[in-house]
Amino acid sequence: MIQLTDIHKSYQVGNKQVEALKGVSLQVEKGQIYGVIGFSGAGKSTLLRTINLLEKPTSGSVIVNGQNMLTLKEKELRQARKKIGIIFQHFNLLSSYNVFDNVAEILRMNRVPKDVIKRKVEDLLGLVGLSDKANAYPSQLSGGQKQRVGIARALATDPEILLCDEATSALDPQTTESILGLLLDINQKFNLTIVLITHEMQVIKKICDQVAIMENGVVIEQGSVLDVFSNPQEQTTRNFIKTVFDDQVPQEILSKIKESGPVSKIVRVAFRGDAALDPVLGTLSARFPISTNLLYGSITTIKGTALGILLLHISGEDQPIQDGIRFLRESVYRVDIVSPEEVRS
Ligand SMILES: Nc1ncnc2c1ncn2[C@@H]1O[C@H](COP(=O)(O)OP(=O)(O)OP(=O)(O)O)[C@@H](O)[C@H]1O
Secondary structure, eight states, X not given: OEEEEEEEEEEEETTEEEEEEEEEEEEEOTTOEEEEEEOTTSSHHHHHHHHTTSSOOSEXXXXXXXXXXXXXXXXXXXXXXHTEEEEETTOOOOTTSOHXXXXXXXXXXXXXXXXXXXXXHHHHHHHTTOGGGTTOOGGGSOHHHHHHHHHHHHHXXXXXXXXXXXXXXXXXXXXXXXXXXXXXXXXXXXXXXXEEEESOHHHHHHHOSEEEEEETTEEEEEEEHHHHHHSOOSHHHHHHHHTTOOOOOOHHHHHHHHHSOSOEEEEEEEEEGGGGGSOHHHXXXXXXXXXXXXXXEEEEEETTEEEEEEEEEEEEOHHHHHHHHHXXXXXXXXXXXXXSSOBOO
16 A cells, blocks of 8 residues: 655755645545556656655655555665556666566566576566566567566566556557556456546546546545546546546537527436446436437446446426426436526527
8 A cells, every 4th residue: 555645845946946736635546557547747647756766755654565664774664565566658678688687687687597588588578468578678668668677677576566657658559459458467466556646538438447637746536536537626637637538618519508498407417337338318308308319429448337428408487397307316326517607599
């Protein structure tokens, strides 16, 4: 388990103080994949690097697997760091070493016997799908293959935690998918705790259990990925979610709705789990004298749970609309009125 409490980090730049982290707290349970998302400069890298003390916080506490990292002696810290692997955006491989030696190096430094190293590296290269590249040099590998070497190297010391510093940001979407698939695979196989930082919501949606959204050195929202996607609280969070499903009503449709007669409302409906399959819309139309138009619909799966988002245009008399919305609120996970005022012609 990782417990960061009230982490502050300031840098002195010339005669100015830059406050990169302004009191961040978060907790990562064993076996979780925890994603931290934010725009450039939000403080994500700084936060990630406090976990293995590559960055020492100005104040706050860092507890990893029950150990207070800030009170460890140098030798104890080296031991603790063996249990925390890290992979980087630009892979950080040794260009004059082949793939085998890139993975073996850390084991040699730890004086592991030669035959054990051979077996271990072969197993790791098998795990990441690079058994046939043991003798290749980094310059002969694709970006995805380089990151696979990075992952094999990070796993060489049998870590319990893997830190991923923008690990897929330099990769194309298809390669990103395959690296995320590999991370999910090793998370499940070894119950490995993974903390990743990214600026892509797609990465969070694809593999994370929990997410923290960072802005200007603070966490502005955190929770399970399913909760945050279905019920975002902050505008920045909504902006990130929009990059995965854009449920904005196009301006032309809004204008047409305004021209089209009686009182109406646009509502955003979120369904979760089995409720996504219930015939709620059919019942809505049958029970209430209103007309319901589907403007947008999307269904996706987040860690095995279906999440559906619909945008509905509901028109008719005021009272039946209110009753219909009340029925929706009782039937689905969440209903928001998108157009704050009634849309009238
Ligand atoms: N070594 C440093 N010295 C001075 N300022 C720093 C240092 N490292 C980070 N900062 C500042 O701290 C703030 C947070 O930086 P950080 O790299 O943690 O953000 P980030 O969210 O990871 O951004 P990016 O996605 O661009 O990597 C920024 O204002 C940055 O300029």
